[in-house]
Amino acid sequence: MKGIKADFALLCDEDFTILKEPALVFDEKIVEIGEFFNIKQKYPNIIFNELEKNTLLMPGLINPHTHLEYCASSGLLEFGDFITWLNSVIKNRDELQDRISDEIIEDKLKELLSFGTTAIGAISSFGLDLNPCTKTPLHVTFFTELLGSRPDSVDILFDEFKQRLRAVFDKSSQNLTPALSIHSPYSTHPILAKNALDIAKKENMVVSTHFMESLAEREWLDKGEGDFAKFFKSFSPYSKPFCSGMDFLTLFKDVKTLFTHCVFANEKELDFIKNIGGSITHCPVSNRLLGSGKISFQKLKKMEISLNIGTDGLSSNYSLNLWDELRAALMLHYDLNLNSLAKELLLSVTKEAACALNLNEGSLKVGKDATFIALSIPKTTKENLPIQTILHTKKAKKVYIKGEEIDV
Numbered sequence: 001m002k003g004i005k006a007d008f009a010l011l012c013d014e015d016f017t018i019l020k021e022p023a024l025v026f027d028e029k030i031v032e033i034g035e036f037f038n039i040k041q042k043y044p045n046i047i048f049n050e051l052e053k054n055t056l057l058m059p060g061l062i063n064p065h066t067h068l069e070y071c072a073s074s075g076l077l078e079f080g081d082f083i084t085w086l087n088s089v090i091k092n093r094d095e096l097q098d099r100i101s102d103e104i105i106e107d108k109l110k111e112l113l114s115f116g117t118t119a120i121g122a123i124s125s126f127g128l129d130l131n132p133c134t135k136t137p138l139h140v141t142f143f144t145e146l147l148g149s150r151p152d153s154v155d156i157l158f159d160e161f162k163q164r165l166r167a168v169f170d171k172s173s174q175n176l177t178p179a180l181s182i183h184s185p186y187s188t189h190p191i192l193a194k195n196a197l198d199i200a201k202k203e204n205m206v207v208s209t210h211f212m213e214s215l216a217e218r219e220w221l222d223k224g225e226g227d228f229a230k231f232f233k234s235f236s237p238y239s240k241p242f243c244s245g246m247d248f249l250t251l252f253k254d255v256k257t258l259f260t261h262c263v264f265a266n267e268k269e270l271d272f273i274k275n276i277g278g279s280i281t282h283c284p285v286s287n288r289l290l291g292s293g294k295i296s297f298q299k300l301k302k303m304e305i306s307l308n309i310g311t312d313g314l315s316s317n318y319s320l321n322l323w324d325e326l327r328a329a330l331m332l333h334y335d336l337n338l339n340s341l342a343k344e345l346l347l348s349v350t351k352e353a354a355c356a357l358n359l360n361e362g363s364l365k366v367g368k369d370a371t372f373i374a375l376s377i378p379k380t381t382k383e384n385l386p387i388q389t390i391l392h393t394k395k396a397k398k399v400y401i402k403g404e405e406i407d408v
């Protein structure tokens with residue numbers, strides 16, 4: 001067993017406990033956490049690693065939604081409006097794929113660890129990120145994504161999807177969990193989605209989907225109108241939505257799902273998401289850059305819907321650093337109480353994200369995996385710790401995954 005001591009610990013538990021002068025005893029799991037004075041007496045044979053002044057322990061960060069296959073897209077895409085952005089993705093599809101390589105993704109994964117991220121949800125459209133994800137010490141929930149709208153090519157698309165999924169199962173390990181992504185209600189035919197979700201149910205896989213990201217999506221699904229109508233009619237004059245928002249959500253009633261964005265979801269849809277035990281993944285920078293506005297934090301809180309925060313991909317962000325994302329969320333949700341929001345945000349990238357992805361981490365609690373980080377923070381008080389931690393952290397000082405220190 002090992003021991004570590006710091007000035008503060010953010011447990012990220014239900015009560016948002018903050019300990020002063022804490023010590024952690026751990027092997028692969030957390031064996032004990034409490035005040036150093038008491039713990040040292042209980043474990044006299046452990047030599048504690050006493051970290052330098054102004055160091056904080058907290059669970060590793062969890063980024064439940066990113067697209068690693070798009071991590072070489074800097075500068076290429078157009079921001080400001082969702083459909084403009086989507087057209088730029090389509091136009092630059094070949095270059096985006098040409099730019100990506102195993103080495104670039106491996107570097108990004110290393111960078112993620114240095115920020116203090118210990119688990120990610122990787123949305124994989126093509127399977128190009130599978131190999132690098134098998135080599136990283138990060139825990140990867142690998143969401144094989146299904147997309148396809150033409151009913152006449154449903155069988156071919158589904159076979160290709162199953163092939164990619166099989167490759168993920170072949171590589172699955174303690175660090176890589178197969179999962180499934182249905183791209184969105186406007187891009188994945190319900191027949192395809194239903195077939196895939198039957199597999200998710202059978203294999204007990206976590207599911208992710210994009211839902212109600214833009215006003216264009218809302219107008220298209222509600223009335224077959226708006227900017228998406230123009231977009232789809234350029235492919236076929238007979239295009240119409242496959243289903244309503246509620247029809248789409250109903251497909252997910254028996255699977256554990258992370259619904260990403262939901263900026264334009266209505267109360268009935270949010271209520272359904274809550275009732276089926278779904279969570280919402282909020283990507284504030286992506287929403288701002290693609291002209292989607294912002295989700296109502298107050299509404300979600302009032303409805304008691306579980307909220308996690310992701311960076312989305314570098315196709316709609318400038319950074320995969322969750323600390324940047326939390327700072328952006330602080331600024332974007334300027335109308336909320338700063339200190340309460342700081343606590344909610346820290347929980348959204350630890351406890352709430354772990355719960356959404358079924359991970360045994362995200363809180364410093366006995367029995368959880370000893371997956372935690374140490375951060376250098378400015379000299380501050382217990383009360384100011386959440387906000388000061390978000391404002392001043394760019395990288396982690398130390399990273400432990402399942403009790404092993406990772407070189408960052």
Ligand SMILES: [Zn+2]
Nearest residue numbers: 210260312313
């Ligand atoms: Zn996404």
